[in-house]
Amino acid sequence: MNTGDVDTFGHAHLDQWLETTRRYLFADWESLAGAAGKALPEPRLDSHGAQDRYISRARGSLLRLVQRTARHARSPLQELECAFYSQASFIARHPDVPGRLLGWLSQAGDTRIRRRIQKIIGHYESRICRTIDRARRQGYIRADIDPHAAAGIFIGMIQSLALRINVNLRQRELLLREAFENFSLYRAGMVSASK
Numbered sequence: 001m002n003t004g005d006v007d008t009f010g011h012a013h014l015d016q017w018l019e020t021t022r023r024y025l026f027a028d029w030e031s032l033a034g035a036a037g038k039a040l041p042e043p044r045l046d047s048h049g050a051q052d053r054y055i056s057r058a059r060g061s062l063l064r065l066v067q068r069t070a071r072h073a074r075s076p077l078q079e080l081e082c083a084f085y086s087q088a089s090f091i092a093r094h095p096d097v098p099g100r101l102l103g104w105l106s107q108a109g110d111t112r113i114r115r116r117i118q119k120i121i122g123h124y125e126s127r128i129c130r131t132i133d134r135a136r137r138q139g140y141i142r143a144d145i146d147p148h149a150a151a152g153i154f155i156g157m158i159q160s161l162a163l164r165i166n167v168n169l170r171q172r173e174l175l176l177r178e179a180f181e182n183f184s185l186y187r188a189g190m191v192s193a194s195k
Contacts, residue, residue: 051104051113058097059120062090076135077191081183083128084154088179091162092172098162125151132190141190150190157182 069086073079091098104110105117129151135141141150161182165175 076131077140084183087158095165125155128154145190
């Protein structure tokens with residue numbers, strides 16, 4: 001995440017972010033008491049009620065993580081960055097969670113579960129859209145940016161990361177680097193020339 005006074009990206013910023021994320025990825029489970037990582041035990045998922053509870057826990061853990069990191073943002077653009085990196089870190093730490101949710105979303109069987117996941121994604125996309133709109137109104141991004149389209153691209157980048165992750169720790173580190181590079185490009189495409 002950006003730590004300077006200006007919303008800028010650089011090699012040192014990437015290294016700092018990767019180091020912080022590595023510490024999170026390889027932290028001892030005991031030291032993460034109360035963190036999102038401990039909130040998602042592996043449940044039995046053979047009933048609709050168990051699937052609903054799993055979806056609720058995943059949604060709650062991720063939203064708390066995003067809200068906690070967004071509190072320190074000084075601008076809507078930094079809030080967007082915090083949300084993206086929090087989600088990339090969550091995906092790297094818990095690759096089975098987004099994989100399972102996206103799997104349920106793509107299955108033709110249970111439309112109730114699919115609708116619930118779509119509703120969560122839609123709610124989150126609306127939240128991202130509002131953040132992008134605030135960034136546009138405050139001049140952090142170009143005035144011609146469509147917040148709905150930009151939010152859709154943001155969600156698509158997150159889903160793309162989730163689809164490509166596996167349990168290999170080296171793969172997780174590559175995913176984090178790719179996430180940083182993707183967000184840098186995304187941001188550069190939207191940013192106002194005056195910022």
